[in-house]
Amino acid sequence: MTSVKSSNIGYPRIGENREWKKTLEAFWSSSISEESFSIEMKKLRLSYLKNQQEKGIDFIPVGDFSYYDHVLDTAVMFGLVPNRFNHAGGKVSLSTYFSMARGSAAAHACEMTKWFDTNYHFIVPEIEDKKPELVQNKPLEAFLEAKKELNIHGKPVILGPFSFLKLAKGYDKSHFEEILQTFIPVYVQLLQELKDAGVSIVQIDEPVLVTDLSDDEMDVFSRVYNEICQHVPSLEIILQTYFEAVTHYKELISLPVKGIGLDFVRGREENLASIKKHGFPSDKLLAAGILDGRNIWKTRMEDSVSLLHELTEYVSVDQLVLQPSCSLLHVPITAENETAIHPEVKAALAFCHEKLDELTLLTKAMNHPGEDSSFLLQTQDEAINKLKASNLRERKEMNELPSKRNKVFADRFPLQHEKWKLPVLPTTTIGSFPQTKEIRKIRADWRKGELPHSTYETLIREEIKKWIEIQENIGLDVLVHGEFERNDMVEFFGEKLEGFAFSKNGWVQSYGSRCVKPPIIYGNVSFSEPMTVKETLYAQSLTGKPVKGMLTGPVTILNWSFVRNDLPEKEVAFQIAEALLNEVKSLEHAGIEMIQVDEPALREGLPLKQDKHQHYLNWAVEAFRLSTSDVADTTQIHTHMCYSDFEDIIQAISDLDADVISIETSRSHGELISSFEETTYDKGIGLGVYDIHSPRVPDEEEMSSIIERALAVLPSRLFWINPDCGLKTRNEKEVVEALTNMTSAAKKIRSSITIK
Template identity: 60%
Template sequence: MAKSSVLGYPRIGENREWKKALEAFWGGKLEEEAFESALRELRLKHLRKQQEQGVDYIPVNDFSYYDQVLDTAAMFGIVPKRFAYSGGPVPLSLYYGMARGTEDATACEMTKWFNTNYHYIVPEWDGASPALTENKPLIAYREAKEKLGIEGRPVIIGPLTFLKLSKGYKEEEFDHWLAKLLPLYVQVLQELEQEGVAWVQIDEPVLVTSVSRSDIERLKKIYNVFGTEAPGLKIMLQTYFESVEAYSDIVQLPVQGIGLDFVHGFEGNVASLKQYGFPIDKVLGAGVVDGRGIWKASLRTKLNLLEMLSEIVPAGRLVVQTSCSLLHVPVTVSQEEKLGSELRGALAFADEKLDELVVLTKALQAGETAVAEQLHSNELDLAALQQSEARNRRDIQQAVAAVSAAEPRRGKSFAERHVAQQNKWQLPILPTTTIGSFPQSAEVRKARQLWRKGDWSHEQYEAFIREQIDIWIGLQEEIGLDVLVHGEFERTDMVEFFGEKLDGFAFTQFGWVQSYGSRCVKPPIIYGDVAFAEAMTVEETKYAQSKTKRPVKGMLTGPITIMNWSFVRDDIPREGIAYQLAYALRQEVEALQTAGIGMIQVDEPAVREGLPLKKRDQAEYLAWSVKAFRMTTCTVQDETQIHTHMCYCEFHDMIDSIEAMDADVISIETSRSHGELIHSFEENTYKLGIGLGVYDIHSPRVPRVEEMTSMIDRALEVLDPGLFWINPDCGLKTRGREETVAALHNMVEATQLAREKLAVEV
């Protein structure tokens, strides 16, 4: 008989209780015991919800105090030596120190979790002495069983994936560290086996990326060891986000179940099943409910897929699953009372996806007639949105088709533009600037709330925003920055702000998801054709420019980032959505230029986040992503300087695409991985303007002048000083005023020292 399973559940809570508890604890407003109690209550609530919905296999150890990869590192004592760790269970102070930094030690690097908008803390092996500090999956299993009577399925990140996502070792040392790690995993599994655990879920998402023959041999060794040392424990080897590579090898591994993604890896996984079949002694975890998207599944389509799979795998060996953890979607649609009925009826967040799992499983068990009412209602809901006016705007579709048919280009080459821009702006060598946003204080957030609630008039709110702009224009001049920004005090979020002003978007009230740490975002929903309605940023930017003689950058979020940081419609290709966004944003760029703004930053921090996991698909994605950016910016004058910004990424494999964007200046978020990016520029020549972030804004610590001087000196070994800019590595929205001013003062001082050094060398 078919069963249902969830691979992971959102940890943040329906009303972000998790985030609030973390920040209260960090701020000293919540004692550790009360903090632990608050998270325990939330964790049990989530388990109870899945239990009541009737899910058969409920995950445990998917709940985290910050990040699941950091949890794994802490469990195995993988702590960077700069934190002076002496062994034993990792205390919360050290755990959060690794994530956020301390006064004496910089935080661990943070990067994206495959091609999602979730970011994990990168484990560092330099100086590590691996040891099992505590069996976190066992603790989670016991809690669920003792408190709720749930026979949970512990979730663990697999050793191959964990090591592949780590840093601090040489490639030739991989097997050495794997040998250190394997006995620790064995100990975890043996203790779970002794406790009576039936199934354990071992996540190996790295198997959907390129897998070498060496990796296959490692997998065989790993899972042979697991099967030998913990023979009574059933292993569900779980993959997600794409189709598995080396399918025929992976399904022969000595495990009792294989989990495959039949949403984002549909074509590849179905093709592999049809070509190679599936072992008769294994369970197939069929990930048919989308764990990353927010749209209702077409239940009849999913049921047809499951029935096809049942012809290959007997129903008794079929588990109906989410395609991945539900970490990536909001908690529930039930609170979204302000959305239109057409849209609301087509949405499914985490709780609604539990319903879908149960309905599909019931249909397999008892036949379609048992769920006929749900199937019919589902079809009506999906058809209503598809036939809506919002999805059928012929004027926009035709205009975008015409614009995207041409190849977007600036009027002159970068070299020619650079001369014109230097003549216009007369900036010093190593110009200083920031990425765009300044601290959004409690006062700023309160003012926005008063305005949104109607307690403040538009005029009151506008006056308040102008006061903030006045303050920070003055502070930037006092600090000595060369190129200023207005601070973005009117903006809630760099994507939400633009979505609220463009047609084709909708916004939830409670649709929060975790991005990194306690940072939660409420992604817009692109549900219809996107269109420009009116100028979005001109008023505030023009006002800021009127308050200073120094240049003020106009600040926009680029088309690919808006797309990648939104929940997008799934009825047209993502390329088409990108071009609609680009066409709308082009009109805003032109409006800024007309208003006299001669520097315009079009941020694309999420370009690489959308990079397909399969290398064969990456060139096509990068090509249309670059085209969308150039569509946005290509119509400006030669003297207008286009900036862009990108976040934590490994850029060495897309330097050519970054250069092809043809931005006059790009700033890159690199402070946690500065050396790695510098190495990329040692191997690849970059001929456009560039700023490598010289300090980490995700940590509250104020970096010393010497730290930033060292980063600047290192960058200037491989980059042209005439094209190099100095900036923080990201926006300063989440920081406090005092630390921001202090850090920027230090940045300007470090820049001045670098200028003096260059003058001496010349």
């Protein structure tokens, strides 16, 4: 009997209680040996497979587990280690692997940037003069382990050659096809070894298929897969896409692969239209991504069943494989223990385990339609309908707010220069200082009611005072209070605004062991009372230098939250902007007139298709301006962005009309600076001069070289000196040494330049 199958694309790495993170950090701190590390990681890996097995998933992914990042895994699997790490060849050691990710005393880390339009960061491969070779077949090892330990005949997951090379750097892009050809025999060898070991089906991820590939690029893609499939004809390959609709559907379905994975959440209308126009081959599987792998709301079963019935007009039942729209890496593990969330909100939540339950339910409903299935599907939708009808989601009217400053920057700049009297090349930091175990314990004890509020405030103030003194001793020009009262730059504000809910254990991976717990925007967002004024005012009272007020911007709060799915994102962003404007004005009224509104996620939210860019940028820029425009001309608005490709949104960055913007540039080794050789930027700007995500402390000379290159294309009178990002993940010694070198570099260059 033929039937619909279920499949998962990828499973979260971090564990229900962040066991993965804790094991990693214990190893990095030398608290456990490499042997103990490997044993603990294996336990986690197998437990994840067992969870999926118990859920009844037919095609369970193997090889999606990683010690840090799956793109980095692919690079080291092919021996692509940059020359600066002095790798002798062969299998890459764990120490070299982590040095590539985090840097070392001898070599800076590989660049890190956003995985398409998500908040997950991947390590950018560097090709250099290397020719790929299979030094370790990681998917094969994962397959054999699952088979031996759990009797699971897994589905190996591999990042495809085209996407891998597209995401890489360190080679002449005009030779893309030529270099891509060197990967074909390596992938053929990898796949042949899988086939010889008994693998029957393989998932090859090619997410670049949803980007704006040209016809010529698609021709290259087709030639590569025709050649690969020719060498391993009996291995069933599913080409997996996600995050959008595919660009070249007709060419894609003509490839000699066993199946095509399409996203029917974010790319539903376009992918469905392509199937209706061009049909779907009768000899292929359609891996239909029908559950949202990037948000945490339950799936409306009525809509999903309707979509599946529509698909079965073009695809037979035995061709259908049901799955999430993308890897579940982007959602928390389970909502089962979230007892503190409002019951109506919790009832509508679906984290990873709940989504796998939904997947099983839909698969059974398709295979065994009838009254029982209908009842279960209707029960699933009741929670969604109840929340929708609740006053928790009553739509509110938006107020008219100014989205333009009174004066243009050229007229504001002299007024601000006269007010602040800062030296040329002023130095500052991005906002946060080290979040030590002691600080985290103070916050945790206070939240649990085990520490009196007065004692908590005293301890936080002591830490603020300590770091104000450190900043003054280092010689920074503009100071920050350090954000010791804050758990996370989005969660902190969400807790103080209306319309947010918070999970107890809803963690997701951002980069490496860095996990975040995104707030859940379930209702209307609004301002209640000042959120940051008290701590900022206290810090300002300790120094004669300006202290920046520190806020997270509306687009970042939106993009780094799990957002209600019953309103357009633009409308939610404007609600957040109005709430933040109240905070900006509260700071200004209290005398804090240098205010930083961070938007690190602005570029991340840019749609993957060019024709959708401008609509997004228009409302994203407007949301920022709504939150920052209604201030005095002398109030200086800063913003910050980090770890993204900014070259294609330089104009939008300028349109934000912030007086000063700071942008990451050290991991990309100044590559962003080349953008300013072609584009004039006429506002204050700071390009980060050292990488805060690495424990490595660069010396004064290294930072000076980045500053000097930037000053070749940017006016010194508008240039600021700062680290790449906040310093919460670093220790005190690293921070003091690095900032001391940074200020020394700034002072040295300051004394020798001509102001322009």
